Amino acid sequence: xxxxxxxxxxxxxxxxxxxxxxxxxxxxxxxxxxxxxxxxxxxxxxxxxxxxxxxxxxxxxxxxxxxxxxxxxxxxxxxxxxxxxxxxxxxxxxxxxxxxxxxxxxxxxxxxxxxxxxxxxxxxxxxxxxxxxxxxxxxxxxxxxxxxxxxxxxxxxxxxxxxxxxxxxxxxxxxxxxxxxxxxxxxxxxxxxxxxxxxxxxxxxxxxxxxxxxxxxxxxxxxxxxxxxxxxxxxxxxxxxxxxxxxxxxxxxxxxxxxxxxxxxxxxxxxxxxxxxxxxxxxxxxxxxxxxxxxxxxxxxxxxxxxxxxxxxxxxxxxxxxx
Amino acid sequence: xxxxxxxxxxxxxxxxxxxxxxxxxxxxxxxxxxxxxxxxxxxxxxxxxxxxxxxxxxxxxxxxxxxxxxxxxxxxxxxxxxxxxxxxxxxxxxxxxxxxxxxxxxxxxxxxxxxxxxxxxxxxxxxxxxxxxxxxxxxxxxxxxxxxxxxxxxxxxxxxxxxxxxxxxxxxxxxxxxxxxxxxxxxxxxxxxxxxxxxxxxxxxxxxxxxxxxxxxxxxxxxxxxxxxxxxxxxxxxxxxxxxxxxxxxxxxxxxxxxxxxxxxxxxxxxxxxxxxxxxxxxxxxxxxxxxxxxxxxxxxxxxxxxxx
Numbered sequence: 001x002x003x004x005x006x007x008x009x010x011x012x013x014x015x016x017x018x019x020x021x022x023x024x025x026x027x028x029x030x031x032x033x034x035x036x037x038x039x040x041x042x043x044x045x046x047x048x049x050x051x052x053x054x055x056x057x058x059x060x061x062x063x064x065x066x067x068x069x070x071x072x073x074x075x076x077x078x079x080x081x082x083x084x085x086x087x088x089x090x091x092x093x094x095x096x097x098x099x100x101x102x103x104x105x106x107x108x109x110x111x112x113x114x115x116x117x118x119x120x121x122x123x124x125x126x127x128x129x130x131x132x133x134x135x136x137x138x139x140x141x142x143x144x145x146x147x148x149x150x151x152x153x154x155x156x157x158x159x160x161x162x163x164x165x166x167x168x169x170x171x172x173x174x175x176x177x178x179x180x181x182x183x184x185x186x187x188x189x190x191x192x193x194x195x196x197x198x199x200x201x202x203x204x205x206x207x208x209x210x211x212x213x214x215x216x217x218x219x220x221x222x223x224x225x226x227x228x229x230x231x232x233x234x235x236x237x238x239x240x241x242x243x244x245x246x247x248x249x250x251x252x253x254x255x256x257x258x259x260x261x262x263x264x265x266x267x268x269x270x271x272x273x274x275x276x277x278x279x280x281x282x283x284x285x286x287x288x289x290x291x292x293x294x295x296x297x298x299x300x301x302x303x304x305x306x307x308x309x310x311x312x313x314x315x316x317x318x319x320x321x322x323x
Numbered sequence: 324x325x326x327x328x329x330x331x332x333x334x335x336x337x338x339x340x341x342x343x344x345x346x347x348x349x350x351x352x353x354x355x356x357x358x359x360x361x362x363x364x365x366x367x368x369x370x371x372x373x374x375x376x377x378x379x380x381x382x383x384x385x386x387x388x389x390x391x392x393x394x395x396x397x398x399x400x401x402x403x404x405x406x407x408x409x410x411x412x413x414x415x416x417x418x419x420x421x422x423x424x425x426x427x428x429x430x431x432x433x434x435x436x437x438x439x440x441x442x443x444x445x446x447x448x449x450x451x452x453x454x455x456x457x458x459x460x461x462x463x464x465x466x467x468x469x470x471x472x473x474x475x476x477x478x479x480x481x482x483x484x485x486x487x488x489x490x491x492x493x494x495x496x497x498x499x500x501x502x503x504x505x506x507x508x509x510x511x512x513x514x515x516x517x518x519x520x521x522x523x524x525x526x527x528x529x530x531x532x533x534x535x536x537x538x539x540x541x542x543x544x545x546x547x548x549x550x551x552x553x554x555x556x557x558x559x560x561x562x563x564x565x566x567x568x569x570x571x572x573x574x575x576x577x578x579x580x581x582x583x584x585x586x587x588x589x590x591x592x593x594x595x596x597x598x599x600x601x602x603x604x605x606x607x608x609x610x611x612x613x614x615x616x617x618x619x620x621x622x623x624x625x626x627x628x629x630x631x632x
Contacts, residue, residue, distance in 0.1 A: 039437065046433045050446055053508060056461045059472060063464065076475040137358035144347035144354070159366045163565055163613055165586050166606045169593055170369035170376065193361020224350045253454035255568045260594065271456045275572060278460065288464050295457045302452055310445040317448065317512055
């Protein structure tokens, strides 16, 4: 393996503040680089990796706009086969059974809007609850002084070691005993109050906040509740937003827990509805166009969220990884 | 559970002036109450209950679980499917981790050299944020033996297309590589962040001493990356032992249990076969494996030490 020669020894302190639209195709500091075979190779390999990363997304779009019944005629076509919106109409329940069958659909229907509604409710409620309650706990762990604080925080951190499947079986029994199987609260409750990671993540930021403003507010007679909501939360809006985005994405993508709790379509989020859509189509000739249209629709909110907040999320990943 | 609920209600109903020695205890309890409630009900209690259930013959019904002592653990010793499941999981973990780590280090070094923009990082991170289910379905389609683009390309080159999920010896490598695709950018980003912390002066000194590119990589970069690599390896190994979604969406453990990884086996035993107690016992085994793996990795890689310090 050839490794390109070191010309780039410049470290970039502004790295984290680089805007998202920085040109990925051009060298970061071109004036310092001279052309060499090694650099060319490095660019080729980088390009290949980007291609491999992005191609499945393209293939999802390409298939979603294809006509399912003629897909087999040209499996290698880089463009959609007989371009049509039919697959989306099928998924959204907008086409008649005859039309759906004609385009390779099963004719069976799936309530996309119900699954979407469930996903939105589950993700939003978990995001708001988990972020708020974790922030409150992080405040108690970082800005308040009380006996047993470090012990309790240590216990929270230890819970990071427990694999989710381990708590899933008994939690399922608990939710069952509470009569919440096949309900949205049953899916939401275990994630609503906290995750050890969320508490840890916010505590790190709260520890770094200046004491002075807080002291001044205390002298003015502000209560802790007021200080938390009027000072700490606004001062930490960036990490709190980041955590909220990460929590939303994680809840949107969760599969195992809804699979256990929501056996009935009425409470199933999109991740589960996708599986049902797949199983509805005949095993020999699945409705690939419809399935890809549905995966695209299910991934779209996350892709949009990522486009909107990508830079913040990218930077936070590095923070959480290095800490 | 009741122990945690008590102080919670107390603080809410009777706000008493805090005594000096207790500091902000009352107000702290108010702030921590929801998180503590969630922690005790959905983390601590199920952990205790899970260990208890592993000593019972509970079938998931409303019947009271019967205590069977170590019977579930003895059963594990003579369960051929569990043995196969552990081997499949191990194969998955090894392929996934080795390929992912090598690729991630390569990507991180390439990012450092040629593409460190946020856009490049964002693209690499995108698969990490897409649901496992969606990733699994898209690859299931791309790897379809008849119409999939992968076999189409392979056949154009003149080789034979494969039944990626239907072939017992290909299925685990296939699932492992799908998840490499999903996680390699994320791992690369963590390693890239670690690369940023290595001072350039170290490289400059090595260059002056005449150390070549490869030598610098193995004598400077890799050793100084060790703390980051330990963290990345522990998280990825612990994570990949728990592979579930991809299997559940694509093969459901088949063909012939070839992809019946341990977490899938636990869910299968507990929920499809109503062997709840046995499922709980296997999840205890998984828990123990994960703790041992983390401890061993930490010892072997001496994670606390950095050569920079």
